[in-house]
Amino acid sequence: MENRAKHLVFLGCGLLCAAASVFAVAGAPSAAEGTQGGQSAPAANAPAASAPDFPVASGARLAGDDKQTRFILDLDRKIEFRAFPLADPYRVVVDIPQVNFQLATGTGSAGRGLVKAFRYGLVMPGGSRIVFDLTGPVKIANSYVLDAANGQPPRLVLDFEQIDRTAFVQALAPESRPELKPAISDSTTATIPAVTTAALPPVTTTDPRPLIVIDPGHGGIDNGTQSGDQTEKNLVLGFGLALRDRIEKSGKYRVVMTRSDDTFIPLNDRVKIARTQSAALFVSIHADALPRREGDAQGATIYTVSDKASDAEAERLAEAENKADAIAGVNLTDEPTDVADILIDLAQRETKTFSNRFARLLMDEMKSTVRMHKHPLKSAGFRVLKAPDVPSVLVEIGYVSNKGDLEHLVSENWRNKAVGSMVQAIDTFFAKRLATAGPAK
Numbered sequence: 059m060e061n062r063a064k065h066l067v068f069l070g071c072g073l074l075c076a077a078a079s080v081f082a083v084a085g086a087p088s089a090a091e092g093t094q095g096g097q098s099a100p101a102a103n104a105p106a107a108s109a110p111d112f113p114v115a116s117g118a119r120l121a122g123d124d125k126q127t128r129f130i131l132d133l134d135r136k137i138e139f140r141a142f143p144l145a146d147p148y149r150v151v152v153d154i155p156q157v158n159f160q161l162a163t164g165t166g167s168a169g170r171g172l173v174k175a176f177r178y179g180l181v182m183p184g185g186s187r188i189v190f191d192l193t194g195p196v197k198i199a200n201s202y203v204l205d206a207a208n209g210q211p212p213r214l215v216l217d218f219e220q221i222d223r224t225a226f227v228q229a230l231a232p233e234s235r236p237e238l239k240p241a242i243s244d245s246t247t248a249t250i251p252a253v254t255t256a257a258l259p260p261v262t263t264t265d266p267r268p269l270i271v272i273d274p275g276h277g278g279i280d281n282g283t284q285s286g287d288q289t290e291k292n293l294v295l296g297f298g299l300a301l302r303d304r305i306e307k308s309g310k311y312r313v314v315m316t317r318s319d320d321t322f323i324p325l326n327d328r329v330k331i332a333r334t335q336s337a338a339l340f341v342s343i344h345a346d347a348l349p350r351r352e353g354d355a356q357g358a359t360i361y362t363v364s365d366k367a368s369d370a371e372a373e374r375l376a377e378a379e380n381k382a383d384a385i386a387g388v389n390l391t392d393e394p395t396d397v398a399d400i401l402i403d404l405a406q407r408e409t410k411t412f413s414n415r416f417a418r419l420l421m422d423e424m425k426s427t428v429r430m431h432k433h434p435l436k437s438a439g440f441r442v443l444k445a446p447d448v449p450s451v452l453v454e455i456g457y458v459s460n461k462g463d464l465e466h467l468v469s470e471n472w473r474n475k476a477v478g479s480m481v482q483a484i485d486t487f488f489a490k491r492l493a494t495a496g497p498a499k
């Protein structure tokens with residue numbers, strides 16, 4: 059529960075800002091029970107009688123043209139909402155209480171008029187979100203919830219109207235205006251709520267065992283890659299939980315998950331979890347996909363951070379993974395600038411040595427049990443690997459776009475073998491560290 063509480067603080071700061079206070083996580087039902095994004099969330103085994111009674115969204119559609127576009131969401135009751143635009147990329151975010159989305163698969167993937175596409179899903183327990191990707195700057199000309207009438211259910215209606223960039227930027231909340239942001243944002247300025255992670259004391263514990271942070275990628279509104287009804291967010295969560303259980307069974311390490319259910323966690327908050335807990339190792343778990351035209355790669359790949367990507371595929375992948383926050387409607391103008399990145403780089407050298415060492419150990423162990431990519435060690439500018447003081451790797455456990463890999467990814471037997479070799483690599487890594495450098499952090 060402590061970790062969950064921490065996540066909510068992180069979310070309140072980094073993601074939802076003012077929106078978090080609107081919903082105040084009423085009731086905080088378990089996020090894992092929700093059905094999100096029209097995708098196959100893990101089936102809720104609880105009997106229906108005990109399932110939380112969330113509002114149900116049963117239909118969503120777009121109408122209009124590239125001057126005026128209307129969005130309509132059919133609901134089973136009226137809900138509160140808060141809609142706001144974000145710049146760079148142009149998006150509109152609608153925060154609503156947790157909603158059970160029962161929309162046809164593929165809803166939102168095709169746009170119309172001013173909307174390129176939209177996504178929907180959980181961003182925190184008690185809070186869902188709809189994110190619209192826009193073709194250009196728009197204003198929210200109208201937004202309201204209609205009562206049921208004339209045989210129509212209650213509806214959430216948003217009207218978007220084309221405007222120019224100047225008018226768009228003026229309509230943004232002050233903290234969201236890209237032009238007005240200082241080059242390096244001070245995390246204590248008034249644009250961020252008073253409770254920030256910087257103000258949190260470091261986690262102190264008398265437990266001397268090294269702490270490993272496991273980071274299942276994506277979650278909630280961000281499905282990651284997908285193939286059929288398999289989503290990356292669910293595959294990597296299952297893998298991460300299995301890895302946690304196996305590591306904890308050894309009794310040698312403490313483990314913290316960045317997420318243990320289907321909740322969205324912003325990239326920076328994943329890094330902050332590792333840093334505030336003084337983690338000795340950070341392992342991010344993903345499952346990649348290649349666009350059709352790029353062939354049919356297969357096998358697991360282990361990534362470390364670097365300024366310059368080791369190859370074009372690594373660069374594309376880091377770019378795709380770094381988009382997670384934009385996908386979930388995080389205000390990217392709050393993100394650190396390149397100047398800050400340079401300072402981080404200087405502090406990162408020793409950490410990089412350890413990250414690379416762990417990546418090699420992991421490859422040696424995994425290659426005996428798991429099919430590896432033909433170039434299994436790569437590097438690129440993954441934001442989630444940028445903790446300057448925590449050795450970090452990102453493991454793409456396989457390609458959901460490859461039939462053979464996908465069969466492995468959903469196989470419990472394969473997962474057990476892969477998890478086993480990861481634990482072996484972790485043991486070797488810490489055995490060496492303890493022998494050469496004294497106690498790990």
Ligand SMILES: [Zn+2]
Pocket residue numbers: 275276282283290344345346379
């Ligand atoms: Zn991913």
